[in-house]
Amino acid sequence: MENNFTASPLKIIEKGEKKIYSFNIEPQGNIDLTTVSSFGEEWQKFDSFSEKEIAQIGDDYFDIVSDELYAGKSVLDMGCGTGRWTKYVARKAGFVEAMDPSDAVFSAAYLLAENKNIRISKASVDQIPFPDNSFDLVFSLGVLHHIPDTEAAMKKCVYKVKPGGHFLVYLYYNLDNRGAVFKLIFHLSNLLRRCICRLPSLLKKLVCDILAILIYLPFVAVTRLLRFLGLEKLSSKVPLSWYADKTFRVIRNDSLDRFGTPLEQRFSRKQISDMMTNCGLYNIVFSDKEPFWHALGQKR
Ligand SMILES: C[S@@+](CC[C@H](N)C(=O)[O-])C[C@H]1O[C@@H](n2cnc3c(N)ncnc32)[C@H](O)[C@@H]1O
Incomplete structure (x- = not known):
């Protein structure tokens, strides 16, 4: 085969x-x-x-x-x-x-x-x-x-x-299906990516782990709270809501993927x-x- x-x-x-x-x-x-x-x-x-x-x-x-x-x-x-x-x-x-x-x-x-x-x-x-x-x-x-x-x-x-x-x-x-606030948050995070991807490897990994805690987890918490309150539709509008049911390991992995990669289009x-x-x-x-x-x- x-x-x-x-x-x-x-x-x-x-x-x-x-x-x-x-x-x-x-x-x-x-x-x-x-x-x-x-x-x-x-x-x-x-x-x-x-x-x-x-x-x-x-x-x-x-x-x-x-x-x-x-x-x-x-x-x-x-x-x-x-x-x-x-x-x-x-x-x-x-x-x-x-x-x-x-x-x-x-x-x-x-x-x-x-x-x-x-x-x-x-x-x-x-x-x-x-x-x-x-x-x-x-x-x-x-x-x-x-x-x-x-x-x-x-x-x-x-x-x-x-x-x-x-x-x-x-x-x-390119966030074509998202609103202005979502786009603004993305543009700020993209500026961060442009700096972080240039860091030496160990430091880059550490910074991405910190961002997983400081950026991803708060959005995950808000999404989970909204879902707990039965506000499913509203929760899907929260940035990074896709991570609400993912493990912290997946979140750390994706943080490194998103912030650590030099070329993305x-x-x-x-x-x-x-x-x-x-x-x-x-x-x-x-x-x-x-x-x-x-x-x-x-x-x-
Ligand atoms: C974000 S990872 C995705 C890996 C896998 N598809 C996944 O989702 O788990 C992007 C992958 O693209 C690969 N890649 C980058 N340039 C490539 C190229 N020119 N040809 C094939 N793969 C490439 C990288 O080595 C990397 O493993």
Whole structure:
């Protein structure tokens, strides 16, 4: 069920039960190496997820993907990080190729050690070493906005989808569905990110942990209080309300992800829809639930 590689790996690294196939990464390509290195560190710090966390958050991302689109089929997880969503789909998929250019693949080897239907490769979206039109489902969650040319990267992913197959993407939204206060809070936090992502690694991790306590937890507390009072609709308007039922570990992880990453871009729903159309996708469906925006398209 594995796909044939279209290039030879430079080396094969044995990591416990898993092999990691490491491919050439072109530094001048569509990749930001500082960001990739930052993710390598992030995912080696947050390298384990419980079955419950994976199932709970995975359901949020895959709410618009019906099981039959990947059950028993061939899947590619582009920018897999620790491989948590690779693991999520591997429960039902035939075979999953997990791919990431960062040292996160070493954490993935640990998380996915027992999954026989997963292979891990260290490669960039720029040079995906698989034939075009070879996967029933390709997904890329929280990845393409960290790449200099997002649309070009999306095209590379869609090339690998079989005609009639599907592509699932999650890209940071530009708060196009939010009000002025929400946007202001975001712009202030973005200024913080621009400073924090430049800090030395240890200090960056410490500052992000402090922000998890000072920024995320108060919003989580307000959201929980509103929900306790039965004000569900109002609670969904609170920034970071998505974290109300998440563990503190997930919150720390996401704080480092958000404030520690040098390159991030944001898109409106319309921009994402246009990009997907330009990449040859149709039947485009957006989830109306967080995380915003995640969308599914079908290849012609
Ligand atoms: C926020 S993490 C998301 C990881 C995983 N999809 C998840 O949601 O847990 C972004 C990932 O994109 C990867 N990435 C960055 N540049 C990339 C590129 N050019 N090609 C493929 N992946 C890339 C990073 O190494 C990182 O693991």
